[in-house]
Amino acid sequence: MRDLGSELGLLGSSLYSHVESKQELLIEVIGRGALLFQASADNALATDGGAEQRLAAFVKGHLDVILDHSDEVRTFLNEARFLDPEDRKRAVSLRDRYESSLRAILSDGVESGVFNPDLDVRLGGIVALSVLNAVERWYRVDGPMSRQDLARELTGHITRSMK
């Protein structure tokens, strides 16, 4: 709280005139992260074309959220476990909804025959999100790989792995 205050040019204790607790801030930030991801998923689900195009849109959207909102995303991905049990449940259910948007795309692709008919859709969703969420850990915006290259390459890996 003292760090946050100093970024605003005031003392840590002064923040308590504006917020009730540190937990409240954590809830707020994680809620914003969830909202960003879900908006991206809803957009991907509305993409024209087949399951492969929707999966590509999902990947691109997820990467854009990670790269354009890295602070909220890091908090959303790594700090949700510090929420109170009740708030953690809410966060888990928001993540579940997001994952189920991805699973809808994968199921669609299985039914339309572009993905492996024996694909375990639940595991496929976990695999895709494992690859995507790890980007926050290793990708550097000032590194050798452009955002377009990143999206194209990861879309390729993820799509091929579902076939």
Place this chain on the structure above:
Amino acid sequence: MRDLGSELGLLGSSLYSHVESKQELLIEVIGRGALLFQASADNALATDGGAEQRLAAFVKGHLDVILDHSDEVRTFLNEARFLDPEDRKRAVSLRDRYESSLRAILSDGVESGVFNPDLDVRLGGIVALSVLNAVERWYRVDGPMSRQDLARELTGHITRSMK
């Protein structure tokens, strides 16, 4: 340190008769994690057969290390950033060596024609380890999926994504 002491039936302060600092313990645990992973990679590299078999052995070995040594692994994967700069460099170089063992398998597969000739081997290694390391976050030993199923499914996803 007080928690560690209490697991040993003594006080936190008493641990300092046996270790110099908390950092020393962290270095020790992370070193053990690195050793376990590298032994597994060396074993995979020595596997008979082609790149696909060696990749399957690498995956199986990585999963075994994660599932059989989850405490060291969690520390190795998530706490290395708290090392002093010097020790962190050492840890990073141990991870680099491990990743380069994986890249050797991928390059081998590209040259022998079982993987995509245009595969970006560095990115391929990152993708595979993203999927594998995430297992620690979601897989439950008492869940519906056996360890064999897990290894088979993830080997499939990873292998297909390299083609």
Place this chain on the structure above:
DNA sequence: CCTACCGATCGGTAGG
């Protein structure tokens, strides 16, 4: 929004 605190916790030490 600051002053002046509080109780809890943490890594660690001196001395036995």
Place this chain on the structure above:
DNA sequence: CCTACCGATCGGTAGG
């Protein structure tokens, strides 16, 4: 290996 601490830090509060 314990007793008895130390200084630093943390989330938070009372009162202005």
